Every structure is written in C-alpha cells, then in structure tokens.
Amino acid sequence: MRAGGSERAEQIVMPETYDAIVIGSGMTGGWAAKELTERGLKTLVLEAGRPITPEEDYVEHVPVWEVPFRGLRNRKKISEDQPIQGTCYACDEWSSKFFVSDKEHPYVTPDEKPFRWIRGRQVGGRSIMWGRQCYRWSDLDFEANLRDGIAIDWPIRYHEIEPWYDYVEDFIGISGQAEGLSQLPDSRFLPPMEMNCAELVMKDTVQKYFGDERRLTIGRAAILTKPHNGRAACHYCGPCERGCITRSYFSSVNATLPAAAKTGRMTLRTHSVVHSLIFDAKTRRISGVRVIDAQTRQATEFRSRIIFLCASSLESARLLLHSSTNEFPNGLANSSGELGHNVMDHIKHGGARGTIPGLETRTAKGRRPNGIYMPRFRNVKEKYSGFLRGYGFQGGGHQADWHRGFTQPGFGAEFKHTMAAPGPWSFEFGGYGECLPNHNNYVELHKEKVDAWGIPVLHIQCAWSDNELAIQKDMAITAAEMLAAAGAHDIEPYTDTAGDPPGFSIHEMGTARMGRDPKTSVLNSYNQAHDIANLFITDGSAMVSSSCVNPSLTYMALTARACDHAVQQMKRGEL
C-alpha cells in the first residue's frame, strides 16, 4: 500500500521514520508516549479518533439546565447510534460524545453469548471517562494461577512490579487510606477523601462484626486531594467523566500526553486508524504500520524501530489478527495460538442495598467523585469452599434527593419543600469479582462484516463460568449480611446476570497474555512479543489472570516497566 496509490505515478514516498510508534493514546498509550519520549525516543503516537481540546471538549461545569434533555439524555439518538454504549452510566447527555458510535464500530456475538464492549475513540481514549479507581495487585493475584492449577503462571511477582507501582503512582497522584493489608498493598497515597455519614456507620459495623476478615476503606482514586505535579486539587463538582479543566483526575489528556509533548519528541497524529502492522520476514521485526486516515480514507505508512501496541485488549488483538502474514497465518506474533483467547472481565451486578436509619439530620456538601472499597476477603486467609478467587466491594453511602418524589404520594407546598431537602441515606455494596482465564473465551475476525474503515470486526465469544456466577451469588449474601448488621431497613440483595454480560465492567483483558513459555503465551515478562522482539503490547492484553481489583494501575505500571526495558535493549543494540 502506497501513499497516493496511483500505479502509473509510481512515486516512491519514503515513509516517515520514528524511533517508536505508539498505537493508542489512552491509559497505556499515554504512558508509553511519556516514558519513551522522556528517554529520548522520537515517538509517533497514532490515535484513531479525534483530538481533544479541554477548553472546548470538557463539559463538567455545564449545568443540567443547559443541556437539552436536562440529563435524561437524547433517548432517540442514543437508541439509534449508541444502543450499546448508552448502557454505560457515563455515556450521558454530556459525555456520550466520548463514546463510539455503535453504527461505525460494530462487533458480533453469538445470540446466547452477549458481550458488552464499551469504547472510546479520541485522544485520551477511555482514560477520559474511566472510573479512576486504582488498586495494586498482590502475590495473592500473581501466584493465583499457579496455586489453582489454572491456565499458566504469571511470569512476574509483586516485587518485580512494586517499584513501577511506586513510579507511576508518584506521577498520577492517588488519594486513599493505607490499610496494611497483604491482599491489597498500599499505594503511595495522597490524603484520603472522607467517608460520608452512611459509610461511617458501615465502617463501624464492619469493624465490630466482621473485623477479623473484612475492612471498609475509602476508594483509592486517581483524583488529587492536594495539588500535585502542577495539577490542582479536586473541587468536588462531581462528574469526572465529563472532563476536568483543573486536571484534578488522571487521564492521558490531563497528565501523560502533556508530559510527552513537553519533551518536544512526540508527534501525535489523530484520525489515524491503524490498518495493520508490517512484518519484515528477513529481520523478523515489525518495520512499520499502515494507517488509514479516518476522514479522507487515505492510506499512509510509518516506520519505526519499536512498536508499542496500546489500543485496548480487544482492539490490539484485532489488529494483530488482521496483520497475518505467511509466517504468521493465524495472526501476527501468534505462534502460541493464544492470541485473542483468554478474554477476561470482572463479574459485577451482585450486591445489596438498604436504607440506613438514624441519619435524617445529617447531610454531605459537595459531590465526591469516589466511593468506598472493601478488599477481597474470600480465599485470603482461609480457603473458601464455594469458589476459587474472590471479589471486592465498591459502592457507598447515598442520600436520596428529589428523585424520590417520583414514587411518593404528595404534592403542593409541603411536598415541594420536602423534595428540595435531602432525604434518607442508603448504602450499597456492589461487587467486582475475579474472572478465571479460559481459552474458550476468545475473539476472532468476523469473516464478512467490516467497520466503517473496511477493517474486519470482531466476533466475540465469551461467557461467565460457574465460578464467576458462584462469586456473584456470594456478593449478594455477604453484602446483605453486612447491611443487616448495620441495622439497615428495606435490604435488597440482588444478582443480575442478564444485566451483566461479560465486558460491562469495562475491564476486558487477557488477549495476548504474558508467560515464560512461547508455546503457551504471546508476551514475555516485559510485555514483549516472544515471536517479534520489537513489538510490545502493554494494554490489558498482557494479563494472565484478572484479580478482582480494577486493572488500570497495573497496566500503567507494566507499561512504564516495558518502556524502560525496551529502551535499555535499544541502548544495548538488541533492538
């Protein structure tokens, strides 16, 4: 494929050449851009979507009366353009522009195996609308597959990633409370956010009745509680997923990409849909990438010494599957046959909610964009017979507002006055459960269907196993028992399997796993392809198991570590 494409002209246009190409500008692409440019590499960052200008695109301070449907969202437009994306809470009337059009970005699943793929294509990717929760993994996670005899062992242990957690946390700024728990190592914290009234009640209850095994702590969030690295502290306006003009929460737009730009060595190219990677059979390296301009459909090539693939777990797998060659007929760097397999997410929609009495005269002021966290307690100290692995709880205390009037009797002056005042407090525990790696959960290229740029779409085959469903049930039981212990009223335990297809925790991972053996894994312990030395994949693809905690922090630490390794190899002349 040549720029211009005319056969008669035969003008040889030498592709632009860089030291490194980073594919994707989201959570991990931003880190790769920062780390590689700061280590002196001339780096091209390719982003399939549009540029983001915070002063124009961020809408967190646009009040509800300034949006046409007052927060109810444009129902007809969502049902036509974003029926899948629109199921995500963050795809609201302000932020739906940060989510893809399902029409332009289709995918296919078997009818009996729904999968919900929530995606963002713009500079910053999903780091603009992410949930901001940051938790370290522990050796309970890194040793899990070995201990249980499931899939393959992680090629790394906690002590190998620990300094990289420190490193990325110092840059990100994570607020939270140190707890000294072995299953959930403490980060390098900024001051924690405060717990609200209902959460304080629940914290005391958990301490009193379940203190031996359970702990309630404030969410560990990539949101600043004091100024940090030139970014301002949170001002508690609430809806982070709409952007943050003070850059108080971490995203690649708010933090890593500006750092990369400051080096003068980053070229950020938007509207650049990567079509495929170019494999050079002689050197057995990737020589460059083919790009389709999203707007003009023009094809271009770029060359580089190393490639960092940071397009998100499913997109990275799709790109490699679409870059097959004679040497790699089943997908680039796929001699193991594991590429696209072992898709994992976290199972959620198991938990309970209830009303916490006795707090009627108390309220909270300001909108804290964070909740609580209860670290995993199953299969930590003692083996639990119901299932392997475990889950953590998120959620928190919530005070009802005027929405409670929807179902209550009354009207007139007193009703109006009552509805304007804060209402009863409730508390909700919502679990996030570990998902076991399973070769039969996989993605492949669809034989016929293509996206708006002519690239085959994914056929996703993924389903929860009995272990995940057993975890989801236990979430409802343990959540309800804690609410009962707190004296909650109207306790509603719930599990909603239909409402929680795989993918909906938006923690999809595992499609190009790490491992020691090239026969059973795609990447080595430094996120480097066993088959192709200058290819690094540092998004969620690399994960060997899923833990039960939110994965972004680990992706970021692994990315920084892989960048350091790649640059060291380049300096030694190995790349």
Next chain:
Amino acid sequence: MERREALRLLATAAAIPLVPGEMAALLRAARARTQTAGLLRTLNPQQNALVVRMAEIILPETKTPGATAARVNEFIDLILTEWYSPEERDHFLAGLTDVDARSRSRSAKDFVTLAADQQTAIVKDLDLEMVADSVIEDHDHSSRGNRHHAPHNFFASMKQLTLTGYFTSEVGATDELHFQIIPGHYDACVPADPNEPSK
C-alpha cells in the same frame, strides 16, 4: 457579560475562584438576555393550560418560584415531542383528556376553569391512584437520570416530569436546591440545614 462568554468562562479554570453565587448570577444574567418564550410543538393551547396549572399545583410558588416560573410546561412539551415514543405521547395526552373528563363530571367545567379546591381534589385522586397503581416501573433514585421509559400511570408521568423539569431548571436548581456548580470542598457528614439543601 454575554451568555456565550459566561459559558466559556465556566469551561475554564478561571471559574474556580468564583464563589458559586457569582457564577449563578453570571449565568442567569446571560440567559435573561437571550431567552425567548419557547414554541410548543406537541401541546395545544388547551392541553398546555392544563399542564401549566397541574404542574403548579404539584410544585407551587412559595418563597421560591414554582413550576410555572420554571417553565416546566416547555420541558414537558420537549419530552413529549422528542423523547417519548408515539405511544407514550398518546398515552400522556389521553391522560390530559381524562383529567378534563373527570373535571366535567364534577362540575361541567374543564380542569383549568375549576375552582382551586376542586382542582386540588382531582389531583389528590390522581395521586392516590398513582400510589395504588402497581405498574409504576421506575424505581431509579439516581440523580444521573438514566431512565429509559415513561411510566404507565399518567399522573406518575406528570409528577416525574414536573419534578425533573423543576429541579433541573435554573430557578429550581439554584433558588430551591442551592446547587453549586463548583462546591470547592467536600463536607462528608454535617448537620442538615433545612433552609440550605446540599445539592
């Protein structure tokens, strides 16, 4: 200050040092200059008069403005026109017709021309029926408002739309809820002041 400039200011860090009252005043002044009466697209004048009156009965003017001042009828017209399905819209309009039918069966007058106490009596009936009606589908108490359907009961729709139209209006959010776009801090658990709601 022009409205556009006020909104631009809100989109930048320059807004952070402003105290919330100043910001609300800025927005309101900007809005007052550009605001024109909305044209109704679904409600005819008779239906509109009924909606205006009923919304004001649900959330009347007190020390603070009521549903009429918040233009709840215009919001309801928007939802009927662009948000509700044709079936949901027809169902709602049939509900309005039913209110007038109830009214005429009482005293041979349309709802809007009834005496206030008679209007209140009809609304009270509707409210009790709503509570008794087990098909209220919506139990979403979240403030993000991701509701997907209109309720089946007419008065449930009317009440939900009135509450939403009022509390998400500029007057409702600022005068009644004292909503602050930029609180600046988080007080996790403080005494509730009945005259100063938190949101």
